[in-house]
Amino acid sequence: MFEPLENADTTVAALLFLVYWFIGYRIGQLANLSPLDAQRSARRILAWIRVGFGLFVLRLASIGWLWTYGWDFAENRVWVSLPLVTLPLVAVVIWSMPRLRRIVGGSDVDRLDPKLVVPAQVMAVGGLLTVWVGFVSRPVPPHFDDLLTHGGPLVLVTALLWLRQFRRKAVTRSMRARVLTAVAGFVAIIGLITGSIIYGLSASRLPDHMSMMDHNLVDYGGGLPTSHSARTSVDTLTGPRDLAPDKTFTVTAEAAKIQLSSGRTLDGWTYNGGTPGPEIRVKEGDLVEIKLINKLPDVNVTLHWHGLDVPNAEDGVAGLTQDAVPNGGSHTYRFRAEQVGSFWYHTHQASSEAVVKGLFGSLIVEPRDKPAVEDIAVMSHVWHVGDEQVSAFGTKDTLERKRIKPGTPVLIRLTNTGVNPADDIISTQFVLSGTPFRVTAIDGTPVNGPTELHDTLMELANGGRYDLSFTMPDGPVRLADLNAPDAGLLLEPNDGGPVPALPEEPPAFDPLSYGTPTTTKINAGTNFDRRFKLIMDDGLNFHDGVFGLLPMINGTQFPDTPTLMVRENEVIQTTLINRSHEVHPMHLHGHHALVLSRNGVPSTGSPWWTDTLDVRPGEIFEIAFVADNPGVWMDHCHNLEHARNGMVMHLAYEGVTSPYHVGHKSGNQPE
Structure with missing residues (x-):
């Protein structure tokens, strides 16, 4: 129900803009009409203002309904969107409507008076800005900057409209001049929109080289800022290198024709000539060595062990824990398989394309005494x-x-x-x-x-x-x-x-209520060292030369997404809020998180530990984990197309750095 409600609220905002644009236009034309025609037009305008009032009330109702999902789903509309139309609407009631009623009654009214004309026009501008808030900018708290970036243009446009109306009173223009002015204004608007799109596409392009340590926004989760006096490179956070491995594997990435059981065929990418790739099955406690060889022409690859909390250097993320392996190259991973369970592996280099084409396989860690x-x-x-x-x-x-x-x-x-x-x-x-x-x-x-x-x-x-x-x-x-x-x-x-x-x-x-409760090392009553809030949205935006309805975390995309900074052994609580129109399977590397609640309802079944959590539109999850695996870790949406479009951030430990780069000429594309 959340998605239709979200869409309905934005639709009402758009209708509010259109109605008041029409009202503002008709009020502006009153000065050009005869007294009798002005009376008739003013009567119709008052009827349309009542329609506008109805839409405003409907907007209040839709925002109130969104509020039932939680304050986080309504707060940007309450603090940013509503003031943009409420203040102009008050001006319409105080200034415009009494003058319109006097015109209807046949009284002599200055039909060029800014107090008659401008409030409705400003209301239209405010309506357009509310559409922008709901469909494009999607503000997240705190809203001091949002009040300036959205309220500022409204104040500026109000002043310009007021001055324009005074100029209309002072200068009588011919019809030809008015038409030319309208055409020039239309051309200017189209030029502004076109120029903005061209600039946005260019400015959003990621650089050719960029360090993963260029954190544009650091979030300390309400805890003390971390120190960077000690420096540990992710390269040193490896699995054992001085011991003989218990199990060794070689995995070769190569192109192959893939045939499905129905007879359909496609050109794909494989590990060891097949897909899924070779099943990697080891015992609990085994020291595992896996050599990756790349025979794919013009394609770089890695191996990421999805869900297995390996040391950071072994995580297989291009541009963060290693450089992607080029054609003809190789890379060796070593880790001790300490978690029993079902996992899988896939490339973490341009994975939105590579996983689809077949670069994945099963990774299983069996107990020492397997039944x-x-x-x-x-x-x-x-x-x-x-x-x-x-x-x-x-x-x-x-x-x-x-x-x-x-x-x-x-x-x-x-x-x-x-x-x-x-x-x-x-x-x-x-x-x-x-x-x-x-x-x-x-x-x-x-x-x-x-x-x-x-x-x-x-x-x-x-x-x-x-x-x-x-x-x-x-x-x-x-x-x-x-x-x-x-x-x-x-x-x-x-x-x-x-x-x-x-x-x-x-x-x-429903995992939230399935199974039998038992005690855990962390729970909802734990004294958390840091608390993070991540709001997932989507809106019309630019990312790396792409324009469209793109996903966002806290109002932005990588590399401007927040880096969550922690210290080793801290206990972390994170609130995940999905205000977007799509499900987001959020995947934190190197850690498993305990689900504390969903939509305010506590977990009542078995402790639900997860590494990939579906957060549906309108949902709020509270999760917690222990920061017990030092490194710089990917934290992203595992809808890999969302990750490609910037729904990526990092969990970084105090004093840990990465020497690797991403960017168009770096060879690393870590989504």
Whole structure:
């Protein structure tokens, strides 16, 4: 409901502008009419002013309704938008309306009087500025600058309109002069708009080289400013380098023709000639060494271990923790696999394109004593085949059948590798039917006391993972992606069994209340060292030579997004607020966060630890984590097209620096 309400509020603001523009124009023309025609026109203008009043009241109602989602959804309208139209409206009531009524009554009124004409015109300008607030600038607190940048132009335009009206009283112009003036004004406006767009496209271009340490905005979260006296490079924050590895892997990025099970083909990029790439499966505590080799012509790559909290130097982010690997180059990663769970890997270099084309794979850390279980990794992906988006499990876009003996314990590790959901999809939706099951882990972290679920709808964030556990029954079990209901994975005790039907209205899985509560090292009552607020918006804007409805964090895009500065071992609380029109799967590298509440409702189930959290439009999440992994970490939206368009920021530890650069000629594009 939030998105239609948000759109309705902006629409009402636009109608308010149009109505008062029309009113201002008609009032300005009264001086050119005969007394009788002026009476008739004034009567109509008063009727339109009543329409304008109705729209103003409707705007108050829509803002009040937005307020029900939380003050953060209404505060910029209350502090910035409403004053822009309220003050001119008061002037219309005090000055314009009494004069209009006297004209209707046949009284002799100066129809060039600025007090008659200007208030409605200023009201139109204020209405236009409120549209700007709602659709373009999207102000975030504090609003001192916003009051100046939005109120200042209104004051200036008011003065100019007032002077113009005095000039009209002093000089009588011919119709030809008025037409020429109108045409010149129109040309000037078009020129201003065109020039602004050209300038915005040019000025928004990212530089050829830029240090990731050029923090334009540092947020200390209400804590003491950090010191930069000690300097530690991310290059020194590595995994063990002086010990023999327990497991070694070689992963080679290369181009290949990818064929889906339906027969569709596309030109893709692969690890070791296939996609998903080779499954990297290790044991808890293993020292893992992985060598990346790049054979892709004119394409740089990295390996990022999504959800595995490795040392900072091993995180695989181009331009932040390493330089991207060019064609013919290589890079070796080393880390100890200390977290048991389901993870995945993908390039973190131009990933909005590269992941779509196939540069991803499964990473699994098993416990030292692994129970006997049928362990199946399923990687949901959306392939771009020409203009078509094809949902699949790996490269299986048709129904895949697999034989499993009844009574066998089954673990399905479900990963959503999506980059950008289709326009009509909030997130990828899955259903497991044919057997009761449990969600035993979320984002690689075990769920405490999971309970049985039946035919349940599971929405999974881009980059997120669910572990689904059950005992194989005597009949078939089906895992389906609702974006491709005729495909999916069918587990069956015998060949050729029936395919379970998908439930028509399955209940939704909610991690906030699922499982059994237990004590955690941090909770809502913790004395937090720093508190951050991140407001996600979208508006017409420029970023790196692109103009459109772009995502923002706290009113801006990278590199002007806030850098969250912390000290090691501090406990951090973050509030995530989504005022935009799209879902944002927020992914903090190097840490898992505990979900404290959603929309003011505390978590009541198992502690919900996550590394990739879907924040839907109109939602507010409070999360917390311990700053226990020093470095400079990416924190971004895992809708990777949003990341490409600037929805990126950093979590930086006191005294840690990065020597790497990003930019068009640096070879590094870290989204």
